[in-house]
Amino acid sequence: MEVSILKQGPYLIVTIPAALNDTDLLELRDSLVARVGESRSRAVIIDVSALDVMDSFSSRTLRDIAHIIRLRGAGTVIVGIQPEVAFAMVQLGLTLEGITTALDLEEGLAYLDRDPFEVGKEIRSRGR
């Protein structure tokens, strides 16, 4: 399944559809990481609001994507985690540590516009 990656100014926006299998997710990872370099994006917003469940594989892959993108010099914001999904994830120990999260796409964009270079650093700086 092809997932479209939208370019919005200096950001890339991806909406993960509800029915996405593991292979699709890995493909998305590869194309996303490639696109970040091609379009010289500052950050990527991944919208997961369509997901009713988040298993450990998708959670780990999302974390990997964020880390890879960070190494490529951009930030990642994950937006739209449903309340039920959030609690289920935490109970499974999938806390997406070190990754910026926001309520929805709007919040994610607002966050990036305010603080474009702080993405992904907030946990560390808050812990100090």
Added chain:
Amino acid sequence: MVQVNTRSDDPRTGHTLTEPAAGQLRDLVAHVHEKRAELREEWVRRITEARLLTVMSEAEILTEATSVYDHYVEALETGAVETLQLYVRDLSERIIPRGVETDEVVGIVLLLTDVITRSLFTKYQDDLLLLRRILDTYEPTANKIAITVAVGFVKERERAIREQQEAIRELSTPVLQVRDRLLILPISGIIDPQRARQLTEQLLRGIRTSRAKVVVIDITGVAAMDSQVANHLVQTVEASRLLGATVIVTGLSPEIAQTLVRIGVDLAKMTTVGDLQGGIEKAERFLGYRVVPFTEPPMEANTR
């Protein structure tokens, strides 16, 4: 005029009225009708003697006793307990708040059964065979009535308790918005795992509906929590972060702080402030608010 028992083959009592038994039932009902005033007074006397219903006045006992007696006779006559059930529910609703106990209610009904049985003994003491047949008819119905009353009372009490629990639960978990994008969740009392789960659900939903960026959870009113609930608190903080909200926990008691350290909570994940005031101030700074005191207006402005 006496209805033949239509519910006599009730599987619970398993007793079926045959034709001669219907005749005995008629005799029985006629007897309790006839002796109504006498038996009722005897019953009330026995209730007072046994020191039951001490919270009610004598006059009240007599009034209630009269209507219980009439419902009792009706149930005896028809074998149907529906009206009695409704009456018991209504009565329980009135007397439960006054502190009437289950053993009192059961005791009263058993007393009435005893009063009637004794009067039957007196009436039929010369014909033991007839007495036995009358008792055969009376006993199952009387038992059924006693069970109905006791069960009705207990059910009503359980319902009242459930309602109160529900009310306490509802009342004790308000998620309050104090500023745009700032929520406060004051928690007090005992947190059991069920309540903790409910609090989390309400908070996460609240974050989404009010688009909160900061949440202050104040646990000043919580004296202690076990490690399971403490873990749950940490999970709530993490889940809120996944929704993009920062949680500030305030008012940790020394005991709770110790519990959190004992379960090895990662302090980097949790922002804590001493009291609610400090927590709100920190949240306001985080949201970019600056609270400045009103300066006294100049004197000239006051005189105008």
